[in-house]
Amino acid sequence: MSEFGSLESRVRRKALLDKVKSPEECVEFFKDGMDLGWSGFTPAGYPKAVPIALADHVEKNNLQGKMKFNLFIGASVGAETEDRWATLDMIDRRWPYQTGKNIAKGINEGRIRMGDKHLSLFAQDLGYGFYTPKIDIAIIEVSAITEDCGLVPTSSCGVIGEILMIADKVIIEVNTGQPSFEGMHDCLIPQTPPNRQPFLISSSNDRIGTSAFPCDPDKIIAVVESKHRDKGRAFADMDATSEAIAGHIMQFFGDEVKAGRLPENLLPLQSGVGSIANAVVGGLAQGPFKNLTVFTEVLQDTMLDLFDSGKLDAASACSLSLSEEPGFPRFFENWDKYADKIVLRPLSISNAPEPIRRLGCIAMNTPVEFDMYAHANSTLVGGTRMINGLGGSGDFLRNGYLKIMHSPSVRPTKTDPYGITCVVPKAPHIDHTEHDLDVVVTEQGLADLRGLAPKDRAQTIIDKCVHPEYKPIIQEYFDMAKKETLAKGIGHEPQLFDRCFKMQQNLAQNGTMRIKNWDINIDLCE
Amino acid sequence: MSEFGSLESRVRRKALLDKVKSPEECVEFFKDGMDLGWSGFTPAGYPKAVPIALADHVEKNNLQGKMKFNLFIGASVGAETEDRWATLDMIDRRWPYQTGKNIAKGINEGRIRMGDKHLSLFAQDLGYGFYTPKIDIAIIEVSAITEDCGLVPTSSCGVIGEILMIADKVIIEVNTGQPSFEGMHDCLIPQTPPNRQPFLISSSNDRIGTSAFPCDPDKIIAVVESKHRDKGRAFADMDATSEAIAGHIMQFFGDEVKAGRLPENLLPLQSGVGSIANAVVGGLAQGPFKNLTVFTEVLQDTMLDLFDSGKLDAASACSLSLSEEPGFPRFFENWDKYADKIVLRPLSISNAPEPIRRLGCIAMNTPVEFDMYAHANSTLVGGTRMINGLGGSGDFLRNGYLKIMHSPSVRPTKTDPYGITCVVPKAPHIDHTEHDLDVVVTEQGLADLRGLAPKDRAQTIIDKCVHPEYKPIIQEYFDMAKKETLAKGIGHEPQLFDRCFKMQQNLAQNGTMRIKNWDINIDLCE
Ligand SMILES: CC(C)(COP(=O)(O)OP(=O)(O)OC[C@H]1O[C@@H](n2cnc3c(N)ncnc32)[C@H](O)[C@@H]1OP(=O)(O)O)[C@@H](O)C(=O)NCCC(=O)NCCS
């Protein structure tokens, strides 16, 4: 028995104690080619004991490539599970988001068939059977199992509900290595249309569900005790760039309050993944706004600072995605300070357009790059190489009251400290269109694009967001493109298709996007 | 007095009869540079008398370019108004959709600053003051004015509510040239967050509002009688292409019902603008499905056939966008057959993600083109020339239960009957991303993309949708792109940025996208 209670105390449905197994005993259930559904979301609340035992089994028996699975999980999970599975060639299909050097390598070399999708759609579509008619085995990490076989999640809700809808067999990992999260969740499995009910959430802390997901006990084939903690990573400290970005956003919020377009306590905040998002939340902790609320997908470490500042009244998310150190220990040690202000929801609710629009979230996310017309690339570096995936960025950027993307204006390459501009003439891959974004920000400045036609939008972005090293280059392209297309009467949104990716081609060839000129000689060889 | 009742009988708020003016008397209210808001949506329910009088005034007095306005209207309006205004250089900014040769010319030559946006967002953002803090003059076509100064719309609801929220002055056109539409509308002006209420619509014919939009009588500066009818265009008859597309879709629906993923009466249908959309609805009128419902943006002529077939139980839309001949006369003559099965809603509700997801709409729209990864271009021919605008395609394609786009596989150019392929390696402009579409269809076949990773998706689209003339060309590109990028470990979604637009460049240069080979010689001139 651990300091957080025994397995027996956590499994309140006593008949299930007959099904207790070790992780190793579960290995025999798994066959090559199976569809698996896991709990978990952006390393929080994922099963660890059984996936690690399976990886050990494959490694020990040289089964690499001979035990491959299709993995359906709410979002990314810890590197000790999916990234290690990738190394051992244990993954065929993977939906809808991932993180890790080795899994990314597998995807970009064509061994792993990853697909990404707006997370709110992924959740519901999984339940509808659009990805696979059934899940062979579900592996769900829980805090507890209730008397009536309700599964009480741990640090995330993910797509547990939808997995249970279509799962044949279920393995439960009861995590006794940390406190129980019972009472923090608002569990609900939406009905399938035409029988879906409204999600009657009118503020971040409204609850419309129950504290556990109902599970058919006959489907449960094993109950495994686990003491593994979530392996979330800590973020880099705020640097000058992210601090400047946070500053521009605070200024903008202040101006919107003055103009009467935002209430004094703003509107529920959504803040994406990564270090800039983390910095913006840090900026709010030091800023002038009080009685804030958060309606988001993941709560990262700086959210604890925002709670500590006394400025945050309530937070709703799909997962508590804190770092292994110092995030979770800090959270567990101050449980009473945070717990009753947090609601953890299933992905199909945390990211649903319905509450996001009704509440009027302020959406803030980091892209790989955006272009002068405000199309943004969130997923594919260089237009073809997958990083993590789309995540919920589109759910919030389409449905928020204000839709903001923030990025450094430049990034270094090996040979040029300004080798990459994150504001380009044309994004080589597009995840969010010009129709979705209201505001784009770099450390250079903030461009408010609301109500601007494409050419006005482009000039504003060049003026406010582009790094001085790239300003003349991009301005020259824009002027040239306007001149050529307007003369032909085809210039609503000018681009030159012989040159729009010249910067990207030069990066590949010469290591920098700082091109010397816009000349190009093309022979179509026709 | 017309056969449809007198002005006096329609204006039930009697004090307003003191404000009756002729269209010509209203001209003096308008000053260069004003922000105007009109009722109307895809030529239905727009003001005609006053806009025509203003155009006459400008023409007669040679004021071209000296009386320019910013026009905010739910969608496109009749050519005799906005297209004529464009000819007379009377438009500066225009949001968010338009139709007409002259207005498109003005936009693509850079004289008119058009912007498009998902229509559901346009509606709410207009009310929030994101486009202009105030509307100088609103011009609203109505069927009647109630005793308490409620405005009863005509054939569309558009953004009347949001316009009234921010309008300084209001001119009313009372249309006595057609029957009153009173009782058909479900009017509601959503509150601004954080005070927004749920939209409690659980089936197409649910009503949550009232029969008129409340208007402050002190804002009304004129009441004008109008007898002009809406000038909707009739559609081309079904041809072999659209018939084949409709056939593939009927087959797909049948298969989904068999698989248990759709109920026997399907789910509420959304069908876009244009002749293919029209044909698909025609296909349903002849098909096996009964007790259908429609939850859409515009009801076009074939919707009357669907009603007549006895297979359609209820239809919800923002506008009744029938043709001037034969659509509207047929509708008016059979009023009792149709009227109580139709609900006309404001754009902010007809296109809101909340009811679209809850009901689980089947979304079907025509793009300009889509690419092998299922990114779609709905707006910019050749990537830069605006046709109509995004419309509500994104509202439905993001939020539907099934998201379908249909297009002919090829279109002719002047010199080549197969000169344009509507399935391309890479779309030169993107309005809907790969994360939004489930199914793409051409007359060649239907590609079900659900659950497919990008490379599997591309192969399926090439196999099912590409025209035989283009199949080898696009297959060769895909194979080449896979080989090159996978070898470099950057091949999640292969593209070759030196060649991805070669077909488009060849079209511009040589009048066809049927290129002879994928060779290209590029000198970056660095
Ligand atoms: C886009 C995203 C990766 C940026 O996050 P971040 O913490 O600022 O990212 P980093 O600075 O660590 O960059 C990640 C990698 O992308 C590379 N990268 C980012 N932008 C790049 C660009 N414009 N050109 C080339 N490479 C780029 C970085 O160099 C880094 O590469 P590495 O892993 O090989 O070192 C991240 O926000 C993301 O995955 N977003 C999509 C999902 C999302 O928005 N979720 C929120 C919804 S709630």
Ligand SMILES: CC(C)(COP(=O)(O)OP(=O)(O)OC[C@H]1O[C@@H](n2cnc3c(N)ncnc32)[C@H](O)[C@@H]1OP(=O)(O)O)[C@@H](O)C(=O)NCCC(=O)NCCS
């Ligand atoms: C895309 C759209 C124009 C297609 O409609 P359609 O009736 O099939 O269009 P048409 O065949 O009449 O084509 C319209 C024009 O675009 C041109 N066009 C269409 N696709 C093209 C392509 N791939 N390449 C070049 N030109 C193309 C046509 O040649 C025609 O040009 P013209 O006006 O100079 O003759 C129309 O569906 C649209 O505007 N969609 C966007 C809005 C929307 O989807 N709304 C529904 C939401 S409820």
